[in-house]
Amino acid sequence: MSGYGNRTGLSTGVHDPLKATALVLDDGAVAVGIVSVDLLNVSRELTRSVRRSLEERGVRLDQLVLAATHTHAGPHVPARALDVSPVLSADTDVSDTVDRIERRLVDALASAAERVEPAGLRIGHARETDAPRNRRAAGGIGGNVRMPAGPVDPEVTALLIETASGERTVVYNFACHPVCTTGDETLLSADWPGYARRRIEREHADATVLFLNGAAGEINPSGMDPERSGDAVYEYMERIGTTVGEAVLRAIDDAESSDDAIRRAPIWVDEARVGLPVKSTPPVEEIRKHVASLDEQLEQLERAGDEVGREKVFRDRQYARTLLAIAEWDATSLPTHIPYVEVGDLGVLGIPGEALVRHGLDLKAEARVSTLIPAGYANDYVGYVPTLADLESIGYEVRTAKIAPEAIVEFRRATRRLVGADDAL
Template sequence: MRRLRRAVVVGILMLVAGFTAVGSSDGGEPPWKAGTATVMITPDRPLTLLGYTTRKGPFEAVSDDLSARALALEDAQGRRAVLVAADLVAFQSVVVTDAVTRRIAERTGLGRERLIFNASHTHTGPVVSLDPNLKLNVAHPDMTPEQAEATIAYTRRLQDQLVDLVERALADLKPARLSWATGRTTVPTSRRLPRPEGVVMSPNPAAPVDDAVPVLRVDSTEGKPMAVVFGCSCHAVAAGFQNAISADYPGYARAVVEARHPGATALFLAGCGGDANPEPRGSIDQARTHGEALGREVCRVLDGPLAPVVGPLQVASAQVDLPLQQLSREQIKSYLDRPNFQAWQARHMLEVLDAGERLPTRYTAPVTVWRLGKGLTLAALPGEPVAEYATLLRQALGPDGLWISGYNNDCFGYLPSAKVVAEGGHEAIGVTLWAWSRSLGPMVGFFEPRVQDVVVDAVRRLANEAQTEVK
């Protein structure tokens, strides 16, 4: 099997270290405080969905509601951080997280390095934008001015909801114990299939994916789960082209966990699934099937031995310059005949040049690392990282106690590895913001192969920085 296996190694380490079962207690003071909050973010009127340009008009139904969930943590020294997980296609910093983190800092004193906003990447979620000219954009060619204004109103309301959500989670802090373990899933299947004409988007079960299911259990002083955070590295596209609101498979997985553990708040964190899809897919029923399978695996992990997470909480974050290829007009034109979205991207790059603009040389994005004592390190990557980043970071930092997440704080498009850049294909298209909103500026381009080294080096440096006070 070429899937990335960690569960066996983690299980052996737990037995060797003598990790205790969930709910057990040494009788001492709980080393953490934790608080949760949830808010429904389903639009109150039909809006245009993001994820597929072939869908026309606002959504026609609500299959299941969208939500945003927050988990606030405080260690024994009073250090705090908040994780927010939302049923959205993406968080873009200039649209949502920049404004929201500023407001949260003003109200709570928490810096943005202590806030992680993770999008599940459901393709049956609404467009989030403050651009009144979305109707002029090729990504939403049929959007009317009224729909663009409704999208802006939804986005402003979403900002308010997220600020309130974080404040409510912090107000809910109470003594808690943390533990974690990793399971495995068969939900993700690689969608990068080599063909003579190039890599195409089609199921490729032989190619590697990240099959890890990291699970964090947050227990009350009574030993019952008050929160469960879990991850999966796979696009939330099981529902297919439905023109209906749905949280896709992550929502159904959460429902299984919450039904098994009443009173617990389940949070889903998208992982390195930029090049993975659930198979089969194409209907709400298939989204439910994948989600319930994932939820059962999470529950299995929760019922087994988990490693205690003691603290302290240390965080480090940086704005990292991700290098873009510098191509001539003729080099860009050479992409126009490729059988994938690189041709689509090349056309947008030529549009920038035709408009008299310069193509960017880099895209600056946030990378964040949280260390929860010596037991757990969460590496929060931006964009849509491909599965190879899970392998690369485990090699760089060691596989033990490492949780790698994507789709955090800012999503600009795909974050390819050097291998994906060389091979081409859909996941090699890089920064795509010009295609979605002209107001964001001429942000479009293919990443250089060395973007891989830049990201890995940044995570390694931040992990070391966050470790300096952990003795």
């Protein structure tokens, strides 16, 4: 399983089903595929294999947005920026699982492409302020961030697609980590998006529901009990999922009340292919000595029974081991692909990793379209993408990021160009 560094062993069962849901939009000249899959992440390799397999089946897409929901209770999918973290890499051979996932993704997209028919698209919005929480403002993972406040993105966007034959698809976007489960739980689960999907389907039984997570890098569900376990995990998951699902229902109502539907707008696609520089590190031997020193400190604290000190040094050792892995890595840059789709006054921007929320808020404010969906965890995984301002307060997301500060500048420049913002940073 993927999502938590303290997990050991394999999954022991299924709490709720994991799904892949696909939408194909085609204006007669340009075709795009948008996919939501209940995984922590996808990868460049998986995205490329899906495109190649689709072409072999005669399905041509001008753009693909293959987005993971980011559930922390799904199967492990290798990705370079994920596996360079020692605590997140997997020793188990997962190639059969990844092949099976790829086949399901291809089947979903091919099925959607075969069923294309005339349709209208309506856009609705709602706000949800109770579910999201900025974990950096609350002290951060490991308690090493001190911020008086931190932003969230309360916007819930729903796209309602209705075909001539009466089929309905709901695509919704909201920025929040699916981390209601814990590292001690070994049941596969879609986490809160699974419960949100069920809540939406109770009101719209005929609809296919597709979730695109947003710029959720440091956004957790609110009201999280760090000691939760067993039934309490899934009760919490249901509470958050139901809360978000209710907000999506309000956004669907907003879409249904709209007199404007996108019916004949041409589809515009664009993309940015960028190389994101990997962060620089001290020399390998220097980091190894530091890791050895932290190992000694950890042993001393464990003998002394100092749990507070042990937790701090344990976190420091994890960060140091990740830094050592980056120093030993044969990569100086992470090449990645940022897809963009525009239909009428709607834009969908694929983000290949965990962008912190300020990126999403800024891009929405500056986009030329009135509705922009930042679709996180799409087509690739480059790890955390902080803003330059986030670097000042350090914290888990900054310490475990694989990219350099200049990569943040490159990411901002590329995404702002795609959504039509001005050139200024």
